[in-house]
Amino acid sequence: MTPIDADIVQAAVVTGLLALVTTLFLLVLSPPLAWWIARTASRWRPPVEALVALPLVLPPTVIGFYLLLAMAPSGPLGAIAQAVTGAPLAFTFAGLVVGSIIYSLPFVTGPLASAFRTMDTHLLEAASGLGVGPAPRFLRLVLPMHRKALVAAGVLGFAHTVGEFGIVLMIGGNIPGETRVLSIALFDRVEMLDYAGAHAIAGLLLVFSLAVLTFTYRWLRRGGPA
Amino acid sequence: MDRRFAWTLSGIAVAAASFGAAEPLRVAVASNFQSALGAVERGFSGEVQTSYGSSGLLYAQIVQGRPFDLFLSADAARPQALVDAGRAKSPVTYATGRLVLFVNDGTPGPAWLSADKRIALANPETAPYGRAAVQTLARLDASPKQVTGLNVAQAFHFASSGAADGAFAALAQVISQDVPAERYWIVPEDLHTPIEQVAVVLDGPNEARAQVFLDYLGSAAARTIIRQAGYR
Numbered sequence: 001m002t003p004i005d006a007d008i009v010q011a012a013v014v015t016g017l018l019a020l021v022t023t024l025f026l027l028v029l030s031p032p033l034a035w036w037i038a039r040t041a042s043r044w045r046p047p048v049e050a051l052v053a054l055p056l057v058l059p060p061t062v063i064g065f066y067l068l069l070a071m072a073p074s075g076p077l078g079a080i081a082q083a084v085t086g087a088p089l090a091f092t093f094a095g096l097v098v099g100s101i102i103y104s105l106p107f108v109t110g111p112l113a114s115a116f117r118t119m120d121t122h123l124l125e126a127a128s129g130l131g132v133g134p135a136p137r138f139l140r141l142v143l144p145m146h147r148k149a150l151v152a153a154g155v156l157g158f159a160h161t162v163g164e165f166g167i168v169l170m171i172g173g174n175i176p177g178e179t180r181v182l183s184i185a186l187f188d189r190v191e192m193l194d195y196a197g198a199h200a201i202a203g204l205l206l207v208f209s210l211a212v213l214t215f216t217y218r219w220l221r222r223g224g225p226a
Numbered sequence: 227m228d229r230r231f232a233w234t235l236s237g238i239a240v241a242a243a244s245f246g247a248a249e250p251l252r253v254a255v256a257s258n259f260q261s262a263l264g265a266v267e268r269g270f271s272g273e274v275q276t277s278y279g280s281s282g283l284l285y286a287q288i289v290q291g292r293p294f295d296l297f298l299s300a301d302a303a304r305p306q307a308l309v310d311a312g313r314a315k316s317p318v319t320y321a322t323g324r325l326v327l328f329v330n331d332g333t334p335g336p337a338w339l340s341a342d343k344r345i346a347l348a349n350p351e352t353a354p355y356g357r358a359a360v361q362t363l364a365r366l367d368a369s370p371k372q373v374t375g376l377n378v379a380q381a382f383h384f385a386s387s388g389a390a391d392g393a394f395a396a397l398a399q400v401i402s403q404d405v406p407a408e409r410y411w412i413v414p415e416d417l418h419t420p421i422e423q424v425a426v427v428l429d430g431p432n433e434a435r436a437q438v439f440l441d442y443l444g445s446a447a448a449r450t451i452i453r454q455a456g457y458r
Contacts, residue, residue: 072388090389091344091373173373173384174349187376191282191352193289 003196004204010177011185012204018093018181019161022100023108026157027150029101030108035138037109038116049113053106060103064170067099071171091173096181099167108157115149116142148220155216159209250275251435252293254284256300256423257379258323258355261402262455263298266448270439280377282352288313288428295432296439298425300378301354305426314426315433320443321457323421324397325358325413328385334411338392339368346373346384346393353377358418359394365417398456423457 037049055063070077071090077098081089089095119142127137143150165183172179174188182201189198250273255263257278267274277284277294285304288294289311298320299305308314327334327345339345348356355378363369370391375381378396385393386403400410425443427436442448 068384068387068389074388078389088344088389091384169376171389173346173375173390175373188349188351190286191280191349191376193282193286 003194003200005197007176007180008182008185008197008201008204011180011182011201014093014177014179015162015181015183018096018100018164019158021097022104022161023154023158025097025101026104026108027154030105030112030153030157031143031150032138034109034112035116035142037113038119052109055103056106056110060164060166061170063102064099064167067095067102067167068171071095071098090171091175091179093178095171096168096179099171100161100164103164103167104157104160107160108153111153111156112146112149115146119145152216152220155212159212163205163209249432251295251432251439253277253296253298253436253439254279254288254292254294255298256281256284256354257377258300258396258398259298259321259423260379262321262398262452262457265455266443266451269447269451270442272435272439274439278379280349280353282349283376293430294428295430295436296425297428298423300421300423302422302424305424308426308428312429314428316437316440317424317426318440318444319422320425320440321423321452323355323358323423323457324415325355325362325418325421326395326397326400326410327392327413328382328395328400328405328410329392330385330388330409331391334392334409336366336368338411339363339366339370341369341371343370343391344373345370346375346381346390348378348381348394349374349376354421354423355394355396356381358413358421361418362394362413396456401454401456 033052037045037052067077068090069075071081071088072078073082073088078088078090081087081094085094089098123141123145124137127141163183164181165187168179168181168184169187172181172184174180174184182205186198186201186205189195189201253274253276255276255278257280260278263276267276281299281301281304284297285299285308288297288308297305297308297314300323302317302319305314305317309317327338329338332338347359350356350360356374373384373390375384378399381393382395382399384390385395394413395410397412425440427433427440443452
């Protein structure tokens with residue numbers, strides 16, 4: 001019997017879907033946020049930057065602990081979700097997406113902000129001189145110039161979400177097909193003494209992470225700057 | 227002389243002899259027994275270092291060689307497996323757990339468990355309280371939406387945080403949290419197999435001290451505390 005059973009396949013699908021949806025959201029949210037962080041002179045920049053970077057230093061269980069309270073029907077996020085969708089947020093796939101966006105935000109926003117900071121501003125000034133507004137400048141000039149940084153940031157966000165554990169542990173509720181991701185399934189297998197299954201999941205995650213990072217670094221090196 | 231009393235006396239004697247030993251007794255304890263053990267421990271004259279977790283996780287750690295002297299499991303199967311493997315001895319039931327249905331709103335009882343409710347329970351694969359909860363739901367033919375915590379402590383947290391509507395928890399937990407009686411229902415024991423919590427002394431250098439602590443758990447004084455904490 002192969003150690004990869006239907007439960008592991010299901011957890012892999014949930015994990016992949018979670019990482020994909022989270023990354024798509026982050027690729028919409030992060031570029032403008034990173035641009036603002038990179039270019040603004042506002043005194044709000046340091047606290048906003050700190051807030052974005054917080055998941056880098058906080059134990060995920062801390063984020064999960066607060067998120068569970070916020071996502072309860074009586075909490076702010078839970079109340080909004082209840083009003084909009086009629087269903088609470090805790091223990092749902094949507095809840096995991098919200099948690100993962102927070103958790104992986106610095107991994108997408110950080111690299112983008114660094115890239116934006118080192119950008120040659122002459123082109124921007126030229127475009128501005130030609131009467132191109134800020135929004136088209138950002139969408140038609142800045143983003144295409146940073147194609148590689150965007151892909152790298154997206155890949156990093158995706159891979160980081162695949163490796164998420166602490167937050168899912170706190171807010172997921174381990175529901176098969178909805179909130180049971182690979183890292184949780186691995187933990188379960190260890191507790192159930194199913195070491196063959198645990199090896200299969202751990203190996204899968206290790207190989208996947210290594211492969212993704214290797215391909216990304218190789219792709220980043222290939223051909224020219226940006 | 228009463229045998230149990232004799233054991234207690236000899237226990238106190240050995241405990242007194244081992245008092246001041248550099249290493250504390252390392253005890254692996256199932257999460258549900260956390261508050262009870264805290265109360266019992268105060269009456270014991272030796273240093274005890276406790277680690278909490280689900281019985282499944284603690285068992286896995288013991289099998290993998292994490293050094294513990296005593297294992298207070300929430301079930302009987304895992305301690306027996308350690309005995310069968312020749313790694314532990316003298317299994318004894320130190321407590322029989324009681325399952326409760328804890329709810330945030332409404333009247334707790336079989337009728338509360340409707341399909342629109344979300345109920346948290348401990349992982350039935352690894353936690354005896356989770357298994358008892360699943361058996362209870364099956365016997366009551368109830369099918370609320372279920373979310374699973376790692377252990378009975380997390381299941382209770384899921385509900386007490388308000389994120390789940392209720393939880394199958396241990397009576398000991400709701401007692402230690404001073405939960406008002408109208409918010410939980412003590413599940414009749416004929417709805418699930420008994421939650422017999424068995425302890426074993428683990429092979430190692432501190433077997434004698436572990437046995438002393440185990441005997442102390444069986445003493446009349448400790449039994450009273452354990453009963454008050456929510457066990458039978």
